[in-house]
Structure formats: structure tokens, C-alpha cells
Amino acid sequence: MLILTPLPHIPHVQAGDDLLSLVLAGLATADLRLQAGDVLVLAQKIVSKAEGRLVNLESITPSARAQAVAAEVDKDPRLVELILSESTAVSRHGKGVLVVRHRLGFVSANAGIDRSNVQQDPAQEWVLLLPEDPDQSAADLRQRLFEATGTAVGIVITDSHGRPFRQGTVGVAIGVAGIPALWDRRGETDLYGYTLRHTTVGTADEIASAASLLMGQAAEATPIVHLRGLCLPPQNGRAADLIRPAEQDLYA
Amino acid sequence: MLILTPLPHIPHVQAGDDLLSLVLAGLATADLRLQAGDVLVLAQKIVSKAEGRLVNLESITPSARAQAVAAEVDKDPRLVELILSESTAVSRHGKGVLVVRHRLGFVSANAGIDRSNVQQDPAQEWVLLLPEDPDQSAADLRQRLFEATGTAVGIVITDSHGRPFRQGTVGVAIGVAGIPALWDRRGETDLYGYTLRHTTVGTADEIASAASLLMGQAAEATPIVHLRGLCLPPQNGRAADLIRPAEQDLYA
Numbered sequence: 484m485l486i487l488t489p490l491p492h493i494p495h496v497q498a499g500d501d502l503l504s505l506v507l508a509g510l511a512t513a514d515l516r517l518q519a520g521d522v523l524v525l526a527q528k529i530v531s532k533a534e535g536r537l538v539n540l541e542s543i544t545p546s547a548r549a550q551a552v553a554a555e556v557d558k559d560p561r562l563v564e565l566i567l568s569e570s571t572a573v574s575r576h577g578k579g580v581l582v583v584r585h586r587l588g589f590v591s592a593n594a595g596i597d598r599s600n601v602q603q604d605p606a607q608e609w610v611l612l613l614p615e616d617p618d619q620s621a622a623d624l625r626q627r628l629f630e631a632t633g634t635a636v637g638i639v640i641t642d643s644h645g646r647p648f649r650q651g652t653v654g655v656a657i658g659v660a661g662i663p664a665l666w667d668r669r670g671e672t673d674l675y676g677y678t679l680r681h682t683t684v685g686t687a688d689e690i691a692s693a694a695s696l697l698m699g700q701a702a703e704a705t706p707i708v709h710l711r712g713l714c715l716p717p718q719n720g721r722a723a724d725l726i727r728p729a730e731q732d733l734y735a
Numbered sequence: 736m737l738i739l740t741p742l743p744h745i746p747h748v749q750a751g752d753d754l755l756s757l758v759l760a761g762l763a764t765a766d767l768r769l770q771a772g773d774v775l776v777l778a779q780k781i782v783s784k785a786e787g788r789l790v791n792l793e794s795i796t797p798s799a800r801a802q803a804v805a806a807e808v809d810k811d812p813r814l815v816e817l818i819l820s821e822s823t824a825v826s827r828h829g830k831g832v833l834v835v836r837h838r839l840g841f842v843s844a845n846a847g848i849d850r851s852n853v854q855q856d857p858a859q860e861w862v863l864l865l866p867e868d869p870d871q872s873a874a875d876l877r878q879r880l881f882e883a884t885g886t887a888v889g890i891v892i893t894d895s896h897g898r899p900f901r902q903g904t905v906g907v908a909i910g911v912a913g914i915p916a917l918w919d920r921r922g923e924t925d926l927y928g929y930t931l932r933h934t935t936v937g938t939a940d941e942i943a944s945a946a947s948l949l950m951g952q953a954a955e956a957t958p959i960v961h962l963r964g965l966c967l968p969p970q971n972g973r974a975a976d977l978i979r980p981a982e983q984d985l986y987a
Binding site: 488582643647648650665 | 899940986987
């Protein structure tokens with residue numbers, strides 16, 4: 484049995500807020516005591532905000548390249564400047580669409596830069612970048628949770644990505660600690676003793692999608708979800724494990 | 736709170752087996768009584784098997800085209816014949832890889848045709864095709880469950896798909912009934928009253944991924960998972976809603 488519990492009453496997060504305190508307070512409110520093997524899933528937005536990754540578009544001067552791309556995709560040149568500066572390559576672009584390979588390796592729209600759920604002063608335009616190094620953010624939080632509670636848990640930091648071929652965004656893992664991100668089950672046997680040949684599972688992405696069902700995207704947002712009941716091998720993966728190298732990607 | 740419970744002791748499924756009976760027996764064993772809003776997630780394999788979608792490769796005579804493609808991708812020409820006959824187009828191919836657009840619309844490796852978890856007579860080579868019409872299979876099961884229990888539940892039939900850009904397979908929905916497959920949240924407001932502009936969520940895919948965490952891929956496989964605790968709008972979607980039309984796909 485798998486039980487996912489959204490931690491209630493997580494306050495709006497500001498730059499400099501301590502995620503450890505937020506998690507511990509949320510667990511206490513939910514009357515949850517951590518157990519080994521539990522996984523805590525955090526929405527990227529609160530990690531980014533705590534790390535001070537809000538940027539005021541008024542502070543950005545777009546380069547000539549950003550202006551040219553912005554004209555093609557019909558977006559704010561200052562936003563495009565930020566998207567390009569967070570990326571290593573443009574994957575696809577079109578009217579209203581700019582899909583890039585983020586410097587962290589994954590391919591997504593707008594380099595994960597988001598305008599929604601960013602507290603707005605009407606006179607200013609703020610956007611939120613992804614955390615600098617979400618695998619490290621996850622590892623740090625895991626270590627501090629262990630020091631505070633004596634319990635080793637898994638951490639997954641999630642974002643919502645669109646996908647080729649399929650409509651709708653789904654939760655994916657952009658930061659992982661304390662669990663395998665990618666679970667290699669090749670060599671195990673199936674129900675009939677037939678050896679599995681191609682089965683490598685994106686376990687951390689599946690966890691991100693499961694938690695995303697509870698996080699919502701809108702006003703009822705609950706940015707931290709506690710998950711209990713998974714039996715995972717004791718591996719310390721990283722979200723970077725989930726990135727398919729461009730040279731091995733038939734769709735790159 | 737979201738609770739996922741694998742139904743225990745589901746027997747090996749044979750052609751002609753009644754999925755309704757399997758589900759009802761599994762619910763009874765798990766001591767679960769269905770409630771409105773519950774979702775039952777079924778692995779494609781048991782639906783396909785019940786529908787008699789096993790094919791003996793010895794019965795297949797590959798066409799000239801299948802033989803040519805098989806030589807390029809280094810696969811059994813009889814398997815390639817089946818893959819092509821289940822597909823409308825080849826998306827990408829390479830040594831050991833044949834990614835097609837399935838006749839149901841989604842893009843996946845080998846048209847979802849699977850050799851693993853198919854009971855093997857060593858003298859014969861059986862493979863398992865996807866259900867003929869998994870949205871209809873889901874709708875039929877939902878209707879029969881309603882007639883048997885008086886309770887309207889959601890049904891999701893899942894498969895595991897690889898993905899461009901990302902390593903590892905994840906559970907996706909190939910059949911849906913009684914819930915939205917794609918949840919269009921555009922027009923809702925976020926935490927700060929900012930209108931969500933691009934948020935259409937692949938809810939049924941997220942449910943498939945969540946259940947896939949419990950289904951496993953190997954010897955402990957549990958092909959039916961009961962899910963309780965989601966608050967979804969009362970829409971009757973289809974997995975077909977999740978398919979991005981090829982002409983709108985930047986990666987087609």
C-alpha cells in the first residue's frame with residue numbers, strides 16, 4: 484500500500500526561508516513521524532523561491548540573439564534572454580513555443596521558467612528560475628533532515644513538463660536524493676522466469692507524477708507531499724540519471 | 736490523502752477470463768468496498784490476455800517490407816510484421832530500436848508488443864498485442880462494475896512507455912473511463928490570483944505512473960491497483976484525449 488499525504492498549511496515561501504523548518508512544521512501539523520524509506524516530494528517552486536531564484540524582468544537587458552528569437556516565438560525578449568541563459572541549446576521553437584535543453588540536461592518549454600504562482604506586484608514582473616542545482620538541493624535537505632530526525636528519507640524535487648507525442652503536463656523529477664532515480668531491473672525475471680531485457684524504470688519520475696496528482700497547479704496548491712510504502716533498492720540516485728544524453732536521443 | 740492498494744492474489748490471466756470477476760475477487764480479498772470516485776488501474780497485460788491478444792510468432796509470415804525493416808533494426812521479421820501491422824507510421828528506427836505511431840495514436844517502441852510476462856512454452860514463441868480498443872475495454876469494465884456494485888468508478892488501463900529525452904520507462908494511460916484523461920485547468924487562478932495560461936494536466940498518465948510504482952515489472956507483479964482520494968472533475972475522458980496530433984507535434 485502506498486500512502487501520499489500532502490503536508491497542510493505550508494506558508495508562502497520567501498527567499499531565504501528554511502525548507503527544513505517548513506518540512507518539519509508540515510510533518511508535525513500532519514501528525515506524521517518520518518520512517519526510513521519515506522519519500523518527501525517538494526514542488527520546484529518552493530525550492531526555487533527559498534533559494535532566491537526570483538528575477539525581476541525589469542533587471543534584464545535582452546541580447547541581440549534573445550531579441551531575434553523573441554520575435555520568432557512571440558515572447559517577451561527579456562524572458563527569452565533568461566530562457567537562453569538557462570539553456571545549452573534550443574530544441575524546437577515556433578509561434579508561442581520555445582523548447583530548450585536546460586543547462587541541467589532536460590528538455591522542456593521555457594527552461595522551466597515560470598510566471599504563475601509568483602507573488603505579483605502589479606508594477607513589477609517577476610519570474611522564477613529553477614533551482615541552481617536541484618540534485619544538490621535535494622541532497623542537502625536529506626542530510627539536514629537526517630541530522631534533525633535521525634531518519635534517512637528520499638527526496639524528490641518536481642516540476643511539470645510537457646511531452647512530445649502526448650498532451651498534458653506531468654510531474655517529473657528534477658532533483659533526487661536517497662532513492663534510485665532510475666531503477667535498472669534488467670536481469671531480473673518476470674512472472675514466468677523470462678529475463679527482463681529492457682526494463683529500466685523512471686522511478687523518480689513516477690513518484691513525481693504521483694505527488695503531482697495531489698499538488699495541484701492552482702489555488703489549492705500543496706507543495707510538499709509525503710509518500711510512504713514504496714520498497715526501493717538502497718541506491719542514492721540523482722535526477723541527472725534520468726537525462727538521456729543528446730547523442731543517444733533519436734528525437735534530439 | 737491518496738491511498739493506492741494493490742489487489743492481492745490476482746491469478747494468471749488466460750484468454751476469455753472475465754476481468755470483472757477478477758476485480759471483484761481482488762477487492763474482496765483486499766477487503767475494499769468501492770466508493771464513488773475510486774479509480775481502478777489495470778495493467779495492459781491482463782486486459783490483453785483476457786481479450787485473447789496473444790499471437791504465436793510461428794503463425795506470422797513477414798511481408799517483404801517487414802523483412803527489410805527487420806534487417807535494418809535487427810529484430811525477428813515476424814515480430815516486425817506484427818509491429819508494422821499494429822502501426823500507422825514508423826517514427827524512428829535504428830539498430831535494435833523500432834519506434835512507431837501505434838494505430839491508437841501514441842508513439843512507442845515496438846507498438847507495445849511484449850514478449851515478457853507471456854507464459855512460455857519453450858517450443859513456441861508467443862507475444863502479446865495491446866487490447867483492440869483499450870478506451871472501450873475501460874468503458875465496458877466501468878459499466879459492468881457499476882451494474883455489479885452500484886458504484887461509478889474511474890478505470891485506467893496502463894502500459895509502460897519510454898520517452899524522448901529521458902531515461903527509464905514510466906506508466907502511461909492507454910485506456911480511460913469515468914475520469915478526465917486530460918484535465919484542462921486553463922482559466923483557473925493560481926495562489927496569487929494569476930490566471931493559469933498553459934496548464935493542461937495529463938491526469939490519467941499521472942495516475943498510471945503512480946500505480947506503476949506498485950505494479951512492478953517483475954516477479955512480484957500486481958496488475959490491479961485501487962486508488963482512493965483523488966478529487967477530479969466529473970468528466971468522462973478517453974486515453975485518446977492524451978494523444979497529441981502528429982501535425983501539432985514538434986517532434987513527430
